[in-house]
Amino acid sequence: MDPKAVRELLERVRRGDASVDEAMGSLRDLPFAALAEATVDHHRALRTGFPEVILGSGKTAEQIVAIMREIDSHGQVALATRVDGDHGAEICAALPKVRYDPVARTAVLMRRPPRRIGTAPVCVVTAGTSDIPVAEEAAVTAEVLGNEVVRVRDVGVAGLHRLLAQRPVLDRASVIIVVAGMEGALASAVGGLVAKPIVAVPTSVGYGASFGGVAALLGMLTSCASGVTVVNIDNGFGAAYAASLINLGVET
């Protein structure tokens, strides 16, 4: 039951075409239906310009193509994450307007550049080269969501001077996403340098006692630096989404 239907019902009550009892009966199921409606409206309004997101892993290329087509037909931006190279090629063949990024493993279908959000860039910081795919998932997502993105690479804690040399860049950002695997310490170090919201992404890179990202995750959760929050292992997308909501706040 959408708002228009409620209005019509009320009109009919006003005109005497429907009794109060009949109207009560019609409204009885309103809460659930209306809530669904309201929530959707609310979100659609709020997220204007934000892409619909497709988790690519576990889906076939055809399934992704079909969903992207559907989203695109509604005039919205479609972002697929965790799309491997083979799938990426198939998707691009089917939908030539899709831009596929083999490092970030993202596929994006958008007709015009996203509306810019925030007044300062999101900075994506990585420790090692093997953390770059997750960092790029974050960076591409943040760009598609409308943020300016600055990348700072190869600044692990084991070479502090390289990190220190980047402080001016960090200082300019509104939010900093720190992506690090074995060396989860990077989030603490960045948090010790600048007083900004930091979203830390542990990566599953590494071997032995890194336990698929658990060592980095624990290191980030127990970070002594204030202002650090953490997302799931390898969740570059989630970090970028959270950063975008923060940046959105800065703008308004």
Next chain:
Amino acid sequence: MDPKAVRELLERVRRGDASVDEAMGSLRDLPFAALAEATVDHHRALRTGFPEVILGSGKTAEQIVAIMREIDSHGQVALATRVDGDHGAEICAALPKVRYDPVARTAVLMRRPPRRIGTAPVCVVTAGTSDIPVAEEAAVTAEVLGNEVVRVRDVGVAGLHRLLAQRPVLDRASVIIVVAGMEGALASAVGGLVAKPIVAVPTSVGYGASFGGVAALLGMLTSCASGVTVVNIDNGFGAAYAASLINLGVET
């Protein structure tokens, strides 16, 4: 906004005392308020006779007394779980009608016996004497919720003959709650004997590789016997509540 208010609003629309626009405005916040109302109604109806439950751990005796008094004043049954002996004594001193059970560590305030539910008893089975407190939490809860309860004790897998001797009792039950610590195997054994819904409760009893109930929990989750479902470690209350919902189904 309760149903009465909605009816009044409709009456005012019908009488022309309120415009459709005004009514739309008033209904705009309906979903959330109405939902809350509806849910409460629904649950109150459904749970008639079921007690309000207070998790005693982490509360002072006075806090428990205050909540029980409040519940009792609405004519409902109050059940507090995880109430240690000292608190139990204080509660009974303040509320003489409360029955405190030192083994189950439950305190119950009810003015009349609960309405009987189900056509067959809930059977509570324990392996060792140290599992009895959790089993009694389950048994007392099940009784307060209106079930007939049968207790079967000391039938661990390491003495199979004692369990086998109890099969007639198990066969009569509608649901069986199996409470076992180190020897989580009891759930499998009971499940291998009778084709009944079994709710398994691992207990934190034991030492070493029992890891505070984890060994029993894993054993119950990986049980080869069909029909076994599991609740949290030491959660006698939860098992009894689930068993009561199952037994309630039998009745209607």
Next chain:
Amino acid sequence: MDPKAVRELLERVRRGDASVDEAMGSLRDLPFAALAEATVDHHRALRTGFPEVILGSGKTAEQIVAIMREIDSHGQVALATRVDGDHGAEICAALPKVRYDPVARTAVLMRRPPRRIGTAPVCVVTAGTSDIPVAEEAAVTAEVLGNEVVRVRDVGVAGLHRLLAQRPVLDRASVIIVVAGMEGALASAVGGLVAKPIVAVPTSVGYGASFGGVAALLGMLTSCASGVTVVNIDNGFGAAYAASLINLGVET
């Protein structure tokens, strides 16, 4: 030693053809043999119409075919779970009456529809599309065991309105099976809406800190909603079996 043999022995004692000592000797081994017999009888009676179940993983297609043939020759229903696509095709080629479901990964051989059990449907609820295979294992199993099955899909906690819109469906069910991976919270949310027995199935879907289903499992075990019990990760079959035993109780 079957009942007939015992009867014959007693007849011989009555006729004087066997001494009491001889009979005692013959009966000495009775407990174990008779118990086996009794248990089998008991179960066969109780489970009439319930299928014999074959865990397909780790078996060759030929092995599954052979076991299904054997079960079918006794007039019973055969249900094989965890059968991958290649094996499914081989089995169907060998046994054309087998219905193979590529999503549920089940193979069923039954000559007539199962006897209907329960007076209300089993409802199978899923959060995300990647949970559907496990949910279908549960749904197909429940159908083969004789339950009416209703499927509710795509109602994760992160989109509460979709779940709320399904409350009428949930209210009609006798048992609800909730299948959820990363978002194990769905079991709590469903349990907060309806007062029904809920069997929760964590799935191994997800990455990072989902740890192959452990996050969902822990979330379900620690659920604050009353009436939730849990089965092993990905154990759709086990959930359906437990739900059927509960539903069976409703019927009688």
Next chain:
Amino acid sequence: MDPKAVRELLERVRRGDASVDEAMGSLRDLPFAALAEATVDHHRALRTGFPEVILGSGKTAEQIVAIMREIDSHGQVALATRVDGDHGAEICAALPKVRYDPVARTAVLMRRPPRRIGTAPVCVVTAGTSDIPVAEEAAVTAEVLGNEVVRVRDVGVAGLHRLLAQRPVLDRASVIIVVAGMEGALASAVGGLVAKPIVAVPTSVGYGASFGGVAALLGMLTSCASGVTVVNIDNGFGAAYAASLINLGVET
């Protein structure tokens, strides 16, 4: 070597009182000393008004008093967390201007109200009563840091209607801190309702398979709702600090 010293050195070079070689020697150690200086300056400037924080656990009341006095003598605000009741009483006896909060277990010494930051409140949401101490640590910290704070309590996932009724409050916040123990699902549910940055705090409340907050932590990390980031178990302070940095961004 502070900036003044560098300036003097340059003046001496300019006047010919120091050779270039001598100046090079003096500057050789500059990087480390100057960096320390710069960093301190930077932070002091940035954090103006933010309190100096003392982790009370593991310190004696006298130690806390001494540190608070020192901080106060520099005109800064002192905030001590994890201060138990006995220590709180001793501190208040020694420093009568300290406000001690027995629920949040915080002690605050500030001479005037903090400068207000942000244009919208920080909302602190809790599931159960046992999560309130951690939530209050977050709320008091956020207040001392200058945020307006709104508290929303008792809105666990097992009673969805109560949460839904609070959506207007959530919609007004700039950042939402969700504090939840066994039922870590609350972060997902809130994230599913509103498009705001959410900082989730798992609490160590609970028993059995809650494993001292691990179940809630995993549930929050694997949340399907976008925009959720996580801090350490029971780290109410850290959540408030991160929320303040986010809110600070909104303001500027």
Next chain:
Amino acid sequence: MDPKAVRELLERVRRGDASVDEAMGSLRDLPFAALAEATVDHHRALRTGFPEVILGSGKTAEQIVAIMREIDSHGQVALATRVDGDHGAEICAALPKVRYDPVARTAVLMRRPPRRIGTAPVCVVTAGTSDIPVAEEAAVTAEVLGNEVVRVRDVGVAGLHRLLAQRPVLDRASVIIVVAGMEGALASAVGGLVAKPIVAVPTSVGYGASFGGVAALLGMLTSCASGVTVVNIDNGFGAAYAASLINLGVET
């Protein structure tokens, strides 16, 4: 229904006092009752002289005294384990014939020395002084069960020469119980020296990454030496019981 009752039933059938149908009815319940009987008989015969064992932890001194009295009144030996000093004193006061061992934390009530079993001693080997309580629980249990016991102490892997000097003693044993905490390696080292059955007991002694005995447990389970089997952490009693069953085999 005991054997005597069966015999009487058969006599009544033989005399014509009971019909075959009546006898069939009476025998219908035989399996379970008879099995219980048979199992008890069997075990009583086999375990002649073996004590009844009481797990002292979680029981009051009075409870232990009552159980010991009951066991003693049947002429059997009573062994209580995990009895702390206070309980030990109370038990000895109530039952002067009890021998309490404060290191092993065992209380024994036996009227005469146990029948000697095995033709060679059980050797109990310990690495450090903090492992001695668990080792003594094993040693006292083994003695009460009738084994000759030899103790070898302070032979950790970090001082290999001390272990090597004890090889003649190890060579004489029928079974070797190795008790070790942090240094679970001792089981491998002993297994590398002598070709005997080795029962390894990890102890919860240690700190940090010993994780309450888990490090020792894993070390013993992954031992490269052949012939090593493992019991639960701190389970000195269980090791001695298993060793006694092995030694019993040697004797017969």
Next chain:
Amino acid sequence: MDPKAVRELLERVRRGDASVDEAMGSLRDLPFAALAEATVDHHRALRTGFPEVILGSGKTAEQIVAIMREIDSHGQVALATRVDGDHGAEICAALPKVRYDPVARTAVLMRRPPRRIGTAPVCVVTAGTSDIPVAEEAAVTAEVLGNEVVRVRDVGVAGLHRLLAQRPVLDRASVIIVVAGMEGALASAVGGLVAKPIVAVPTSVGYGASFGGVAALLGMLTSCASGVTVVNIDNGFGAAYAASLINLGVET
């Protein structure tokens, strides 16, 4: 320096061909060399007839062939474990006298049947069909080491009657090896039926919360039945070796 060399040295001292100082120098290195010698002698004597064992996993077929040839050339029996089918075929092609067992994944090269040890059989008990490969590794190893082996299959705890029917077989054994995966409870159940040394082998069979054998391992370690000891997950060889050492004791 072997005993012969020591004797020669002493002869030279006696004859005056070597001074005491020279002899002291020669003996200085004696301990280590002699110990090596002694240990080897000792073991060779003790293990007469026991095969040399090759862990096949991680070795090429050629490597296994080479080691087997070497062992065979010394007149000893060679047993290779964890040999997959392809390697087995290559080994048999190179060494036609090798017997390869595709279920147990063992390859054996022996010229004559092993010397029989023990006066009673080793009994190998399995719960499910998927545990059979590990059970056969144990059974074949035990046979090659000279034990009579009896196999008892498909006696899981979920079908207790099948286990009970096998008690006479269990009663005849000297040692019982229990191999079980998800249902680690079988060790407790067997231990509850017979008073024999039981060596339990958890298997990595299963899914979800079986965690690659950890659930079975914990269940076996916390078994309430006395006399149960445990070896590493899937370590059929180790169980058979320990059982053989126990059985060897029975013989002498």
Next chain:
Amino acid sequence: MDPKAVRELLERVRRGDASVDEAMGSLRDLPFAALAEATVDHHRALRTGFPEVILGSGKTAEQIVAIMREIDSHGQVALATRVDGDHGAEICAALPKVRYDPVARTAVLMRRPPRRIGTAPVCVVTAGTSDIPVAEEAAVTAEVLGNEVVRVRDVGVAGLHRLLAQRPVLDRASVIIVVAGMEGALASAVGGLVAKPIVAVPTSVGYGASFGGVAALLGMLTSCASGVTVVNIDNGFGAAYAASLINLGVET
């Protein structure tokens, strides 16, 4: 800003070509730039002759070749670790001077033998043949870094005599690297024999409760032998690097 630029700036101040204010402005960014410079200088000096290291896993052969060429063009030694056989062949084809070691999985490009460091060898000790790849990674790394390396193999704790026979070799070393998988006990045993710095490397070799090297890791961390420190699972390179720094100390 490099030292030369600072000198030029000072010259300009001295000559009056730059004001003190201008110079202050230029120096304002000095700390970070200069620090980077200083750190690099420092390290270059210290590590003279130490190779640049490339972690081969996760890189293509071409990437490795490109980096090696770059390093070689600066006259430095290039060491790539974790290079599998296929990559090794490709690298050697592209860079014929590279020496590839298929066991250690290392590729080395150096124009002359490394400068010898230390006055005593690094000893690399292994328990089993499956630990050899990790041990060789350590040995080759240590050689490339300039150490004399002695290998001691097949000296597991389960055959103590073989280890004891090697004591003279161990006594000669300056540092001992102990590489062991299931049998992590070897580090304790070596530490019990000689008073030398021991760097222990757990390996992921093994099955079941070895948990991918965790059992060995815990065993080494809880070693009772003094002087043992531990590196990450399978981290042969890290052990060799640490050992080289220790050996370097011996030299100076």
Next chain:
Amino acid sequence: MDPKAVRELLERVRRGDASVDEAMGSLRDLPFAALAEATVDHHRALRTGFPEVILGSGKTAEQIVAIMREIDSHGQVALATRVDGDHGAEICAALPKVRYDPVARTAVLMRRPPRRIGTAPVCVVTAGTSDIPVAEEAAVTAEVLGNEVVRVRDVGVAGLHRLLAQRPVLDRASVIIVVAGMEGALASAVGGLVAKPIVAVPTSVGYGASFGGVAALLGMLTSCASGVTVVNIDNGFGAAYAASLINLGVET
């Protein structure tokens, strides 16, 4: 059998007072006895001046006093670790020459200052004040073993400038012990600054996801900085002992 006894035996053989056969018999047990002797000699020589160490935890004050007296009577230094304040006072009362350190929780009895070892100091670095007890255990142990010790405190990664300011101190050390709890990252940061052997000690300080030191332990094991090795959680003594062995190498 000590060397003197062997010499006497050889003399008797030389004189003809003992036959070669008799001597062979006497020497038969030589390896084990002699090995013990040799090992002890070897260690005593090597460790000259190194204290005998007593692990105080789990011992009574009297036991510690007795052992210290015994050690002192042999002219050796006695060091007891993990001695709490009450025990410390009792020990000092009994042995006035003992120096007790309440922070390090060490008690030392030595008649003269230790022989100085190494040519450069051991540097002990701590992140937070709560890490100081473990750091002091390391520092006091290192001093008693003869090292010069330099302490660097409060240099956590979250305040990088403080660490950078200490580089000259770090550069002077021969070995660096890094003690850090939640912020295990400090080991990486130090390793990134200086090319020295670093022994990292994780501490059990912290809450939540620090899991009693596991987060710091994993962080240190997966450190990206070369040259870092790790000891057990809270094992300040072990770190100092390893550092001393390294420093000893520097000296010779």
